[in-house]
Amino acid sequence: MDTRFLGIPELVDVPSVAVVVDVMRACTVAAWAFARGAEKIVLAESLDEALALKARHPDWVALKDGPSAPGFDLVNSPGLLRSVDLGGRTVVQKTTAGTVGALAVKEASLVLCAGFVVAEATARLLRTRGSAGVTFVVTGEDGQADEDLACAQYIARRATEAATDPAEFLRRAAESRAATELAEGVRQGVHPDDVALCLEVDRFPFAMVATSEGPLMVLRPHAVPSPADEDPV
Incomplete structure (x- = not known):
């Protein structure tokens, strides 16, 4: 499997996967939303679009980065989200990096959104699809965020070497600037458990696939075959 690791500004062509x-x-956070029962997540291009979608669909749940704000129901924190019942709900998510990255590659034939919590399911989906070339979009810090690069490299390795040890990749993520800022309260809308929750490997058994549905980019959980059902790598 040929892999590229690019920041959002480096995306000059449309990747296949x-x-x-x-x-x-x-x-x-998206993975936790699905674990808490959300049916789908609409990826908004701007805060204004998120609020407009919420206004048209009052039963939808609007979520953003940073502190709480009028019109938004939740903030971008797994620690705060894990106690929320989202059964059957639609979530509208707007963040400074993740949603921007997904929208930047919306023309790709397959778009997956991933973190350590869905690493194995994501790698397994890449294996079952037989993807020859994969572009990993490292969303944070214009492609320099080591927690994102470490996770991307781990998933890429795991897609071809299922027994890959995550320890070194997790160490890099734990020592990243983002982890430090979250732990020290530099960022707003944070729960004390956020860093630990972001570093849980394979917490959830699904991958997350984003597709265009009309004018919207929509993320949904995607069940993948168990290892026993796969062809040998």
Whole structure:
């Protein structure tokens, strides 16, 4: 499998298969939203679009980065989200990196959103699809966020070497600037458990696939075959 690791500004062509990685915290939050029962997540291009969607669909749940704000129901924190009942709900998510990265590759034939919490399911989906070339979108810090790059490299390795040890990749993520800022309260809309929750490997058994549905980019959980059902790598 040929792999590229690019920041959002480096996306000059349309990849065939794209894996959008935002460990801290958009993709981790998305996975938790599905675990808490959300049916789908609409990826908004702007805060104004998120609020407009919420206005048209009052039963939808609007979520953003940073502190709480009028019109939004939740913030981008797995620690705060894990106690929320989202059964059957639609979530509208707007963040500074993760949603931007997904929308930047919306023309790709396959778009996955990923973090450590869905690493194995994501790698397994890449294996079952037989993807020859994969572009990993490292969303944080214009492609320099080490927690995102470490996770992307881990998933890429695991797609071809299922027994890959995550320890070194997790160490890099734990020592990243994002992890430090979250732990020290530099960022707003944070729960003390956020970093630990973002570094849980394979917490959830599904991958997350984003597709265009009309004018919207929509993320949904995607069940993947168990290892026993796969062809040998």
